Amino acid sequence: MKHLYKYLLFLLLPFFVNCSDNENWTIVEDIQQGTYITGTATIYSNEAPASAMKIIPLDGDVTELPELVGIYTWLKADGEFTISIATDLNLVSSYGKGSAVREADNINVYELVQDGPAFTVNTEGFYFIIVNTALKEINILPIAYGAIGAATPQGWDGETTFEEVSYDNKLTVTWKGNINMTPGGYKFRYNGDWGNTVNTSDGTAKIFTDLGNFGNDQAPLIENAMSQVRPGGSDFTTEVGGEFEFTIQYDLRSRAYNATFNIIGEAVVPPEYPEKMYLVGDATSYGWDTPGTKAAAEMHKVAGGNEGLYWKVLSLETGKGFKLSNADWGNTNLGFGEITSFDSNGIAITENGGNMSVAETGIYTIVLDLRNDEKKLSVVPVKVYGMGDTFGDWDKDKASNLFTVNLETRTVVSPPTTTNGNLRMYVSHPWIPDWWQAEFNVYGTTIEYRNDGGDQAAVEVTAGQVATLHFDDNTGSIN
Secondary structure, three states: OEEOOOEEEEOOOHHHOOOOHHHHEEEEOOOOOEEEEEOOOOOOOOOOHHHEOEEOOEOOOOOOOOOEEEEEEEEOOOOOEEEEEEEEOOEEEEEEEEEEEEEOOOOEEEEEEEOOOOEOOOOOEEEEEEEEOOOOEEEEEEOOOEEEOOOOOOHHHOOEEOOEEEEOOOOEEEEEEEEEEOOEEEEEEOOOOOOOEEEEOOEEEEEOOEEEEOOOOOEEOOEOOOEEEEEOOOOEEEOOEEEEEEEEEEEOOOOEEEEEEEEEEEEEOOOOOOOOOEEEEOOOOOEOOOOOOOHHHEOEEOOOOOOOEEEEEEEEOOOOOEEEEOHHHOOOEEOHHHOOEEOOOOOOOEEEOOEEEOOOOEEEEEEEEOHHHOOEEEEEEOOEEEOEHHHOEOOOOOHHHEOEEEOOOOEEEOOOOOOOEEOOEEEOOOOOOOHHHHEEEEEOOEEEEOOOOOOOOOOEEOOOOOEEEEOOOOEEEEO
16 A cells, blocks of 8 residues: 655646646645546546546446446557555555456456556557456546447448547547538447446446437537537437538546537538328228328338338229328329339339229238439338247248238238247338338237337237237237
């Protein structure tokens, strides 16, 4: 142990940000109980409030654990650092590098050994240092931010990394990057995954590796004005596209993240699509009532940022007419002549008094694509599949998971589930890119659709149960 009383420390205080370096030196008479990072790799020459680690937020039901403390900091490759733990006032032990627990590109974990050798990093940069004071372990995470989300080039599959990070050798770490964005949601993220796991006394916990809105609701990031953001915050949104120049900053003094963006050149304003589209006509079960008056006639949106793409499953009778329209016969009122192209791989659609007609009664999937200034229509026999553990695997469009069609009852019926678990079902169509983008489920006796939202609430089933679906009125059962 080392028993310390008085020393000079470079202490970063909010009131001294604009003062000279000499004014940032202050006398610290006592080391308070806590965990600290110090050393030549950091800006912290000794233990003080500026170098103290704080309890970190966790991603899960348990939002924090007193044993997990951390600090974001810049580390130099030509220096070293140690961890100090003060178990009481001025009673401090120094800890260095012990045996490796885990070594990987996105996180290194080591045992903490009292008076052990100092830590070093191979690459100068910004790091998240997490200490488990109960297990005496240190987690060292390098941070390189990028943007991820429906609005970004890789969608939600991976972040587009920012080109540069800089440090002013005083208070501020800055990331910058130019990304071609489209309308949609997004966040900032590092490490290529939603959180890293760290060891705890009872198992593991998950930390946040993303930055989102400081509040709890989705909202746009402010343009040309730095606004505070936080780990684990909700998505940002943008209603326009274009080349976005992003800036993220971390302030070592306030321990706060801020971010903004600037659009380079002209913003790309997306086309406006009808909020809702409906199927009408005597070929349907909805008749010719004004579009919007029958909720069951509404088409569904495709998840994943596919604005302008709609789908619906319904029964159509041969020789009778149908059309598509937004509410109240609005300006997206589509009969046979208004469709710019029909799906060549779908069934044949014929003209019927200005409306559309099918040659054979059946249950069909209709997909309408209004993108690229077109009005494209596809009508194909319905194909519904089960997905996930309750049907044996996660393969898309697996033949054994295909539902059967009963024209007499106008229902679509699943094969029996193979195991207990959460039921997942979807409509398959070549114009809908992935299975989850046309997902739905049965809640009570009602079919509810994912539309352009996130994952739906889980529906638990037992092995051997069967889902029966009646898409015309959006009802169903699981027995």
